[in-house]
Amino acid sequence: MLRTPPLDAFGLDPARLEPTRPGDADSIGNGNWHLWTRDGEHHILRRYHVLRTESDLTFEAQVLDHLTARGWSVPAQLGPPVRFDDRLWAVTRYVPGRPRQDETAAQRAERGELLARLHADLAGLDLGRREGFFQAADLDAMGEFQDWNRGVELLRVQHPSLADRASRAMDRAKQLVADRELLDLPQTVVHGDFASWNLHFDERGRFAGVIDFDLCHPDSRAWEFVIARVHRAPEMIDGYQRTAADPLSDRELAAIESLQVVLRVLMVMAELWNGQRAGRFDEAAIGRQLTKAGS
Numbered sequence: 001m002l003r004t005p006p007l008d009a010f011g012l013d014p015a016r017l018e019p020t021r022p023g024d025a026d027s028i029g030n031g032n033w034h035l036w037t038r039d040g041e042h043h044i045l046r047r048y049h050v051l052r053t054e055s056d057l058t059f060e061a062q063v064l065d066h067l068t069a070r071g072w073s074v075p076a077q078l079g080p081p082v083r084f085d086d087r088l089w090a091v092t093r094y095v096p097g098r099p100r101q102d103e104t105a106a107q108r109a110e111r112g113e114l115l116a117r118l119h120a121d122l123a124g125l126d127l128g129r130r131e132g133f134f135q136a137a138d139l140d141a142m143g144e145f146q147d148w149n150r151g152v153e154l155l156r157v158q159h160p161s162l163a164d165r166a167s168r169a170m171d172r173a174k175q176l177v178a179d180r181e182l183l184d185l186p187q188t189v190v191h192g193d194f195a196s197w198n199l200h201f202d203e204r205g206r207f208a209g210v211i212d213f214d215l216c217h218p219d220s221r222a223w224e225f226v227i228a229r230v231h232r233a234p235e236m237i238d239g240y241q242r243t244a245a246d247p248l249s250d251r252e253l254a255a256i257e258s259l260q261v262v263l264r265v266l267m268v269m270a271e272l273w274n275g276q277r278a279g280r281f282d283e284a285a286i287g288r289q290l291t292k293a294g295s
Helices: 054-069 105-122 139-145 148-158 160-180 221-227 235-243 250-278 283-292
Strands: 014-019 031-037 042-047 082-084 087-093 187-190 199-201 207-210 217-220
Touching (some): 054 105, 139 160, 139 250, 148 250, 160 250
Antiparallel strands (some): 014 031, 031 042
């Protein structure tokens, strides 16, 4: 049974609570529940990832408030988070609409146009570094934060050849970062997961809002495209470049390919971190990401 903080701590009189998806109650990641109050208001009750802290949630809240003030429909917090059962919880605004199940080429280009708008409204927002977050290409910092070396050594006990592949993939990715000077790319606040499932549209197909700013942090625009799965939606770049007041430079465009390799190494890193917590590694998942990384 789901245990939630007393909802009157948020100043609400709840009438109904329903999960947005199955499995959230037992997850170490984010969990979200539809929350209706007795006066008919619809909100989202959010339980944050085990790694989230009050400090880094302040960063996310400031980004969401900034965008709300500029007319975006985003899941801004209605009040400060509450700690309960050693997790942070908050009530956020409900963003109406639904994500598109299968984007057409034109809709993928539209996603690029929306991203150009988002970046324009985030340009110049200087909140400093978000606690617990680093540039994706800063593999040394990311590896230290997620205990990469320990994960590889534990994987070596279970599957030595897979551990060797992981080490080679990391070395290659670090070389690409150095050769392409990826840490020196211009920075902005990025959404961090501008994928199709995080954009909502109404029944007529009109844009309704953006959700899940859990990974927003200062990084390169090239990384934003990589994490938005541009390899599946190349039309995003066309839409962005066509409408952006500040289009991607040739250097930023060229960085996307190398950052695809960085992404796969980070996916391996996440699998190793999860495996350390679970006591076993998903060898198949690690192998798939290493193959995509060219290792």
